[in-house]
Amino acid sequence: MAATFAETPHIRSKHRQEAVVRVILGLMAFAMVLPLLAIIGYLVVQAWPLLSWDFLTQNPTGGMRKGGVWSALLGTIYLVTTSLVIAAPVGVLAAVYLNEYAKQGWLTRIINLAVVNLAGVPSIVHALFGLGAFVLFAGIGRSILAASLTLAIMTLPVIIASTKEALASVPMSFREACWNVGATRWQTIRGIVLPNSISGILTGVILQVSRTAGETAPIMFTGAVFFKRIEEGNPFAYGLYDQCMALSMHLFTITTQVTDAPKALPYATAVVLLGTVLLVNTVAIALRVKLRARKKW
Amino acid sequence: MGEQAMNLPPARVVGTRPVSASAGSPRGPRRGRFAIAAETALEWVIRLCGISAIVFVFGIFFFVLREGVGFLFGGLNLVQFFFSTEWYPTSVSNVRYGALALIAGTFSVTGLAMLIAVPFGLGAAVFVSEFCNQRVRETLKVVIELLAAIPSVVWGFIGISVLNPLIQEVFHVPVGLNVLNGALLLALMSVPIMVSIGEDALKAVPDSFREASLAMGATRWQTVHRVLLPAAKNGLLAAVLLGVGRAVGETMAVLMATGHAVNIPKSPFDPVRTLTATIAAELGEASVGSPHYQVLFVIGILLFTITFAVNLIADMIVKGTRKR
Numbered sequence: 001m002a003a004t005f006a007e008t009p010h011i012r013s014k015h016r017q018e019a020v021v022r023v024i025l026g027l028m029a030f031a032m033v034l035p036l037l038a039i040i041g042y043l044v045v046q047a048w049p050l051l052s053w054d055f056l057t058q059n060p061t062g063g064m065r066k067g068g069v070w071s072a073l074l075g076t077i078y079l080v081t082t083s084l085v086i087a088a089p090v091g092v093l094a095a096v097y098l099n100e101y102a103k104q105g106w107l108t109r110i111i112n113l114a115v116v117n118l119a120g121v122p123s124i125v126h127a128l129f130g131l132g133a134f135v136l137f138a139g140i141g142r143s144i145l146a147a148s149l150t151l152a153i154m155t156l157p158v159i160i161a162s163t164k165e166a167l168a169s170v171p172m173s174f175r176e177a178c179w180n181v182g183a184t185r186w187q188t189i190r191g192i193v194l195p196n197s198i199s200g201i202l203t204g205v206i207l208q209v210s211r212t213a214g215e216t217a218p219i220m221f222t223g224a225v226f227f228k229r230i231e232e233g234n235p236f237a238y239g240l241y242d243q244c245m246a247l248s249m250h251l252f253t254i255t256t257q258v259t260d261a262p263k264a265l266p267y268a269t270a271v272v273l274l275g276t277v278l279l280v281n282t283v284a285i286a287l288r289v290k291l292r293a294r295k296k297w
Numbered sequence: 298m299g300e301q302a303m304n305l306p307p308a309r310v311v312g313t314r315p316v317s318a319s320a321g322s323p324r325g326p327r328r329g330r331f332a333i334a335a336e337t338a339l340e341w342v343i344r345l346c347g348i349s350a351i352v353f354v355f356g357i358f359f360f361v362l363r364e365g366v367g368f369l370f371g372g373l374n375l376v377q378f379f380f381s382t383e384w385y386p387t388s389v390s391n392v393r394y395g396a397l398a399l400i401a402g403t404f405s406v407t408g409l410a411m412l413i414a415v416p417f418g419l420g421a422a423v424f425v426s427e428f429c430n431q432r433v434r435e436t437l438k439v440v441i442e443l444l445a446a447i448p449s450v451v452w453g454f455i456g457i458s459v460l461n462p463l464i465q466e467v468f469h470v471p472v473g474l475n476v477l478n479g480a481l482l483l484a485l486m487s488v489p490i491m492v493s494i495g496e497d498a499l500k501a502v503p504d505s506f507r508e509a510s511l512a513m514g515a516t517r518w519q520t521v522h523r524v525l526l527p528a529a530k531n532g533l534l535a536a537v538l539l540g541v542g543r544a545v546g547e548t549m550a551v552l553m554a555t556g557h558a559v560n561i562p563k564s565p566f567d568p569v570r571t572l573t574a575t576i577a578a579e580l581g582e583a584s585v586g587s588p589h590y591q592v593l594f595v596i597g598i599l600l601f602t603i604t605f606a607v608n609l610i611a612d613m614i615v616k617g618t619r620k621r
Binding site for chain 2: 014015017018021022024025026028029030031032033035036039042043046089090091093094096097098101102107110111113114115116117118120121122123124125126127128129131132133136137153156157160175179182183184185186187188210211213214215216217220221248249251252255256266267270273274277278281282285
């Protein structure tokens with residue numbers, strides 16, 4: 001070993017510092033893994049005695065102290081589907097405008113700022129907006145439709161952001177090749193851009209579903225109710241202008257309003273809600289991984 | 298090469314631009330009038346969707362203002378609203394709309410949450426961006442994404458059922474639903490956004506900066522500390538601001554976990570009530586159009602203004618860095 005490469009005390013302390021910092025930062029990062037696993041594990045263990053197929057398919061009974069979550073689960077499915085039908089086309093087309101039509105300038109700057117702000121507006125302010133605009137001003141009344149409209153506007157940024165990213169990842173040369181054979185802008189978008197970015201767009205749509213399923217504040221005053229009995233096993237038990245129960249709202253209710261519910265009941269409800277949301281997210285993540293592996297350009 | 302090109306039939310140069318929807322192709326069959334009209338109409342629909350976000354943001358501001366404006370400029374004592382802690386909106390004889398305690402509640406919970414979340418969020422962002430290999434990075438990013446996906450009502454439930462007894466036990470306090478509980482939840486909720494935005498900011502620093510520093514014999518940490526953090530300063534600030542915006546606007550978790558008492562907290566173990574929680578708790582019982590109902594919309598305007606300002610500043614900071 002040549003003497004010139006011997007470690008001086010200064011270098012040694014530098015490396016020791018480096019190792020310490022690495023461990024500290026690593027612990028900070030893994031401090032996020034722990035709560036996630038702990039939360040999921042604890043909730044599932046506490047909820048275990050109640051988790052069964054019947055829990056999903058039975059109405060809550062006995063003042064929400066017994067039974068399952070059927071009416072809340074179906075309500076959430078209705079809210080998610082309706083808001084998806086509203087938000088997906090508007091969000092995807094908005095992203096198409098931003099990425100394919102608009103010139104970079106003050107208008108796109110303002111639109112992007114509006115999207116960021118729409119995502120940043122507190123959920124309870126969205127609830128006030130939904131109440132003022134859809135329930136009262138438009139006269140829809142408290143209903144699945146009003147709640148879904150509120151949710152759709154709230155989750156629009158999720159779809160816009162991920163669709164924009166998916167569209168931007170299609171190489172410019174693809175478009176240019178299509179334009180040069182005489183295609184119009186829309187023909188290019190429909191024939192080349194959308195087919196090449198469909199998985200990315202789907203990921204955004206799936207994330208919107210997960211976000212919608214978990215929201216509580218925006219639906220509290222626009223269409224969700226504490227309790228409602230519906231026919232068990234009938235997937236068409238709600239109408240668009242009905243009020244409905246929702247899983248998120250149901251968890252809030254049995255945690256804060258029903259004091260003497262059996263201990264496992266709120267845990268089981270939380271597990272159903274969290275399980276739905278995380279499952280949907282996992283699908284989105286898996287889709288993205290698969291997409292990245294398959295990408296040819 | 299040249300000769301070959303000469304032998305080709307003369308090509309029509311189109312250039313790298315799309316043909317406009319209304320233009321018929323100069324060669325080949327003209328597009329039908331219906332196809333042209335349909336595409337033009339579709340382009341207008343796309344434009345309309347494009348500006349929809351602007352319309353919705355204005356719509357939110359307009360409709361929230363519309364319900365609250367009557368009381369805001371006639372009846373509501375703004376001095377009382379901002380400087381009094383007396384919040385008795387349902388009192389018959391002595392109605393008071395002093396929101397100071399609610400504002401203090403929001404800022405105490407948010408402030409404490411940021412004290413916890415900023416070091417963890419930025420530390421994790423640095424680790425994910427600079428200190429780990431590809432596989433660990435991908436795993437951590439999935440965890441962060443799942444953590445961000447947990448609904449706020451589930452966080453609130455965890456606050457009541459897990460943190461509440463835990464805080465009672467550890468700190469020997471009678472009630473565990475307090476500022477600390479809400480702040481811990483908000484910290485966990487806002488760390489993911491800080492990590493992902495912060496990582497983007499660090500990634501935006503050119504690799505040549507890192508290479509130059511490492512070539513001078515600096516360790517990774519020296520590189521991060523002396524080169525990357527100063528270079529990514531604005532992006533990291535924006536990440537923190539977006540976390541603050543998220544925390545200020547959070548509703549269900551703080552509604553369930555902060556103890557629901559209108560007072561200015563003197564310690565992290567005091568229960569408080571935030572602006573968002575007040576709207577969520579009281580809107581159901583306030584009759585439409587009443588002063589109580591309207592003052593809740595005034596709080597909504599205040600919240601909208603705060604988060605709008607925070608997002609605007611964050612956006613300007615990010616845009617500023619990009620320009621440089």
